[in-house]
Amino acid sequence: MATTTRSERLDIRSSDDVVRVRQITRTLALEAGLGLVDQTKIITAASELARNVIDYGGGGQVLLDVLENAGRRGLRLCFEDKGPGIADIEAALKDGFTTGKGMGLGLGGAKRLSNEFAIVSKPGAGTKVTIARWK
Amino acid sequence: MDRIPILKFGDALLVTIQVDMHDRLATALEEDLTGKIVSASAKGVLIDISALEIVDSFIGRMLDNIAAVSRILDADTVVVGMRPAVAITLVELGLSLSGVKTALNVERGMAMIQQRLDASGSKHGDDDEE
Numbered sequence: 001m002a003t004t005t006r007s008e009r010l011d012i013r014s015s016d017d018v019v020r021v022r023q024i025t026r027t028l029a030l031e032a033g034l035g036l037v038d039q040t041k042i043i044t045a046a047s048e049l050a051r052n053v054i055d056y057g058g059g060g061q062v063l064l065d066v067l068e069n070a071g072r073r074g075l076r077l078c079f080e081d082k083g084p085g086i087a088d089i090e091a092a093l094k095d096g097f098t099t100g101k102g103m104g105l106g107l108g109g110a111k112r113l114s115n116e117f118a119i120v121s122k123p124g125a126g127t128k129v130t131i132a133r134w135k
Numbered sequence: 136m137d138r139i140p141i142l143k144f145g146d147a148l149l150v151t152i153q154v155d156m157h158d159r160l161a162t163a164l165e166e167d168l169t170g171k172i173v174s175a176s177a178k179g180v181l182i183d184i185s186a187l188e189i190v191d192s193f194i195g196r197m198l199d200n201i202a203a204v205s206r207i208l209d210a211d212t213v214v215v216g217m218r219p220a221v222a223i224t225l226v227e228l229g230l231s232l233s234g235v236k237t238a239l240n241v242e243r244g245m246a247m248i249q250q251r252l253d254a255s256g257s258k259h260g261d262d263d264e265e
Contacts, residue, residue, distance in 0.1 A: 015157050015158035015159060016157055018157065018158065019155050019156075019157045022155060022189065023155070026188070036220045037220045037223055037224070039220075040188065040189055040218075040220040040221060040223070040224045041223075041224050041227065043188065043189045044189045044190070044191050044224045044228060047189060047191040047193075048191055048192060048228075051158075051191075051193060095229050105192045105228055105229045105230060106192060108229065109192065109227070109228040109229050109230075112227050112228065112229070113224065113227055113228060
């Protein structure tokens with residue numbers, strides 16, 4: 001079982017909050033002992049998902065946990081919004097799929113940049129995306 | 136609102152991005168650069184991103200847009216100084232920046248722009264202060 005050694009929560013409402021999400025992710029990635037490339041990957045993934053929360057979810061929040069599991073450390077981020085949700089998750093994970101103004105790389109890109117990826121979404125009930133990167 | 140400074144350097148414009156850019160700052164830079172290419176008759180644009188710890192799809196698209204617009208305005212864009220970890224992450228993200236020229240550092244980027252100026256026999260090449 002993974003235990004949480006530090007936990008942070010941040011509201012995501014505006015594009016300034018995307019910068020804040022990147023900064024806190026960097027701080028916690030350092031605390032989790034992630035190497036430079038892993039830090040860069042999870043910060044980039046966090047940036048994509050935070051922007052998704054604003055662009056498609058109408059705002060929401062992120063929960064960040066520094067984890068420890070049998071001597072192994074990692075960082076888990078959980079993005080949650082109460083937006084319209086995603087009807088076809090398969091399609092949303094494909095590169096180039098977008099219903100907005102982006103390039104459609106966010107969700108699939110964030111998945112590729114993470115060691116763990118989970119998405120729960122229902123039309124009308126919002127979206128929850130969880131990613132983790134382990135040392 | 137904050138603005139990213141644009142310096143004129145011979146026939147080229149030099150932009151050094153030193154802050155973690157929020158989206159409005161990126162959009163403002165795109166607009167400012169486009170205006171400055173015309174007002175300074177610039178033939179090249181160098182964007183130094185060596186201070187950037189990440190490039191996500193938003194910043195990637197900004198770089199692509201700047202390159203595309205400056206090409207239409209007859210200026211070359213070269214992105215320089217990308218950190219290795221950023222390059223690895225960009226490729227995995229799925230962003231190849233295919234429309235953007237890159238160089239390892241400012242010096243090489245400037246050489247790329249100068250080469251193009253020499254090849255096209257630009258009159259502006261004479262007042263190069265190297």
